[in-house]
Amino acid sequence: MSLASWNDGPSRDAILGYLARITEEGGPEHVPAAERIAVFDNDGTLWCEKPAYIQALFILSRLGEQAAGDPDLAARPVVQALLRGDLAAAAAAGGEQEMTAVLLDTHAGLTTDEFDAAALHWLEAFRHPRFGVPFSGLAYAPMLELMETLRAHGFRVFIVTGGGVDFVRAIGARLYGIEPDDMVGSAIRARFERRDGRVVLVRTAAMLGSPNEGEPKVESIHAHIGRRPIVAVGNSAGDREMLEYAHTGDRASLCLVLDHDDEEREYAYGGEAVTNPDAEPILTTAGHFGWTVVSMRRDWSRVFP
Amino acid sequence: MSLASWNDGPSRDAILGYLARITEEGGPEHVPAAERIAVFDNDGTLWCEKPAYIQALFILSRLGEQAAGDPDLAARPVVQALLRGDLAAAAAAGGEQEMTAVLLDTHAGLTTDEFDAAALHWLEAFRHPRFGVPFSGLAYAPMLELMETLRAHGFRVFIVTGGGVDFVRAIGARLYGIEPDDMVGSAIRARFERRDGRVVLVRTAAMLGSPNEGEPKVESIHAHIGRRPIVAVGNSAGDREMLEYAHTGDRASLCLVLDHDDEEREYAYGGEAVTNPDAEPILTTAGHFGWTVVSMRRDWSRVFP
Numbered sequence: 001m002s003l004a005s006w007n008d009g010p011s012r013d014a015i016l017g018y019l020a021r022i023t024e025e026g027g028p029e030h031v032p033a034a035e036r037i038a039v040f041d042n043d044g045t046l047w048c049e050k051p052a053y054i055q056a057l058f059i060l061s062r063l064g065e066q067a068a069g070d071p072d073l074a075a076r077p078v079v080q081a082l083l084r085g086d087l088a089a090a091a092a093a094g095g096e097q098e099m100t101a102v103l104l105d106t107h108a109g110l111t112t113d114e115f116d117a118a119a120l121h122w123l124e125a126f127r128h129p130r131f132g133v134p135f136s137g138l139a140y141a142p143m144l145e146l147m148e149t150l151r152a153h154g155f156r157v158f159i160v161t162g163g164g165v166d167f168v169r170a171i172g173a174r175l176y177g178i179e180p181d182d183m184v185g186s187a188i189r190a191r192f193e194r195r196d197g198r199v200v201l202v203r204t205a206a207m208l209g210s211p212n213e214g215e216p217k218v219e220s221i222h223a224h225i226g227r228r229p230i231v232a233v234g235n236s237a238g239d240r241e242m243l244e245y246a247h248t249g250d251r252a253s254l255c256l257v258l259d260h261d262d263e264e265r266e267y268a269y270g271g272e273a274v275t276n277p278d279a280e281p282i283l284t285t286a287g288h289f290g291w292t293v294v295s296m297r298r299d300w301s302r303v304f305p
Numbered sequence: 306m307s308l309a310s311w312n313d314g315p316s317r318d319a320i321l322g323y324l325a326r327i328t329e330e331g332g333p334e335h336v337p338a339a340e341r342i343a344v345f346d347n348d349g350t351l352w353c354e355k356p357a358y359i360q361a362l363f364i365l366s367r368l369g370e371q372a373a374g375d376p377d378l379a380a381r382p383v384v385q386a387l388l389r390g391d392l393a394a395a396a397a398a399g400g401e402q403e404m405t406a407v408l409l410d411t412h413a414g415l416t417t418d419e420f421d422a423a424a425l426h427w428l429e430a431f432r433h434p435r436f437g438v439p440f441s442g443l444a445y446a447p448m449l450e451l452m453e454t455l456r457a458h459g460f461r462v463f464i465v466t467g468g469g470v471d472f473v474r475a476i477g478a479r480l481y482g483i484e485p486d487d488m489v490g491s492a493i494r495a496r497f498e499r500r501d502g503r504v505v506l507v508r509t510a511a512m513l514g515s516p517n518e519g520e521p522k523v524e525s526i527h528a529h530i531g532r533r534p535i536v537a538v539g540n541s542a543g544d545r546e547m548l549e550y551a552h553t554g555d556r557a558s559l560c561l562v563l564d565h566d567d568e569e570r571e572y573a574y575g576g577e578a579v580t581n582p583d584a585e586p587i588l589t590t591a592g593h594f595g596w597t598v599v600s601m602r603r604d605w606s607r608v609f610p
Binding site: 034037112156158165166169173179180181182183187189190191192194197198199201208209215216218219222223224225226227241244245247248 | 339342417461463470471474478484485486487488492494495496497499502503504506513514520521523524527528529530531532546549550552553
């Protein structure tokens with residue numbers, strides 16, 4: 001697949017020029033196939049993250065079911081605020097810690113198989129509130145083409161997400177053609193158990209390590225992938241360190257930052273520091289390092305498949 | 306590559322029969338390609354682990370260098386016992402905890418790149434005390450053939466080792482044709498740092514999670530691979546849970562246990578519970594579950610490449 005949904009222009013040129021340089025046999029910037037590692041952020045980089053993270057909607061849907069069957073849970077101010085979608089009020093009601101505990105608890109006790117089934121079941125019914133499409137309609141067509149083009153040039157392509165890795169894994173093969181072992185993300189600890197003679201993994205309410213944003217993205221890339229990537233693609237301040245990691249390796253690198261500047265076809269919020277309001281906006285960082293900023297409005301001839 | 310180093314007999318039949326059943330299009334036990342996941346233990350399963358774990362020799366070599374330059378370190382009884390190779394005395398001198406701390410500290414402060422270089426440098430010079438061969442001569446030829454045969458049948462092949470994953474990664478591609486991202490093991494936490502404007506990862510003296518033996522092997526398979534394997538190969542009690550995980554899935558599985566019963570060509574210690582003397586010997590467990598026991602002596606026409 002070529003980059004059919006990419007308009008002619010500097011972003012497309014930067015991608016194709018880079019690939020030509022690092023795959024040129026005997027060329028000065030040639031990179032052996034084993035080192036062709038590409039990492040993509042997920043939310044807002046590979047699929048739409050507005051008006052809310054899709055996984056957050058899934059978790060809140062489960063919380064609503066739990067509250068419907070549990071008056072004590074439903075009566076808690078933090079839960080009521082969460083179910084109204086008012087995160088600020090939820091944090092004020094219970095503090096970040098209680099809010100996080102409530103959210104982590106939504107799928108505790110399920111086996112990993114049960115969680116996969118629950119995620120898939122919810123995702124099958126989900127329709128985007130503005131676009132009316134199922135989840136498979138929310139992946140960015142130009143990014144699917146970019147991943148395919150990288151694979152055609154000998155790359156292994158990984159997702160490195162701040163989202164819950166088990167959630168993305170449930171649909172990653174269908175959405176992106178990426179198998180579960182090529183996804184890295186925030187993770188819930190799943191505990192070994194024998195049930196009726198069968199080994200299962202049971203989700204706890206505890207995280208395994210830190211939320212996978214910022215520096216932890218680099219540490220998790222080492223822990224899971226074991227090599228420094230040469231291509232990194234992101235869209236928020238939480239991707240900065242991962243992009244810097246690719247940028248400061250010995251090999252020629254390609255760092256892309258997606259600018260959401262397309263109110264008409266998607267959303268316009270590219271200047272925001274999505275996860276941490278105090279962080280330097282990623283578009284500013286991209287300017288410092290000379291990373292390629294991909295404008296959704298100008299560089300993409302279509303957004304969704 | 307066929308299973309050229311496997312003698313005709315029940316083990317070879319079990320492997321080939323299994324592969325025929327699960328790859329038969331439309332057959333009752335057919336497994337889709339995406340679910341063809343194979344996991345191999347490393348030490349004693351893929352390469353020789355006697356007279357000592359090769360990684361242990363590497364760590365002790367470094368400890369010897371450190372002690373040579375640091376009289377205080379050299380004077381500690383736990384260090385003296387370790388450098389004599391007397392683990393029991395070392396544990397008695399300082400307790401398991403102090404011994405572990407000394408060993409974990411040997412490569413703390415190195416960047417991951419520096420560690421890789423140190424491991425490779427040591428491994429290039431290493432010769433096996435009995436066989437006189439370099440590390441590449443210690444992989445089991447029949448296991449290399451088995452991995453290749455699995456790949457030819459659409460499998461993705463992973464190493465799930467109790468050893469330090471960064472050590473195995475340094476040589477895994479050359480030894481086994483397995484890239485770093487397909488290796489799971491015990492891990493040291495590597496911390497994000499910027500040095501001279503460059504992002505590096507610096508090894509700490511702390512483990513990331515538990516030692517990867519027993520139940521943690523199953524938990525780390527979920528964390529890294531995200532699917533239940535259908536083929537599992539091991540040789541010690543530390544592999545039991547991983548083998549059980551494959552055995553108790555919905556798909557037809559193949560569980561192999563290597564019996565080291567060949568004093569002449571390698572070593573004879575298959576009945577031992579290597580890492581935990583209180584654990585049930587894996588050959589006993591294999592009998593309970595009906596797993597295929599591979600006899601090095603009878604089933605392999607050659608051991609080393």
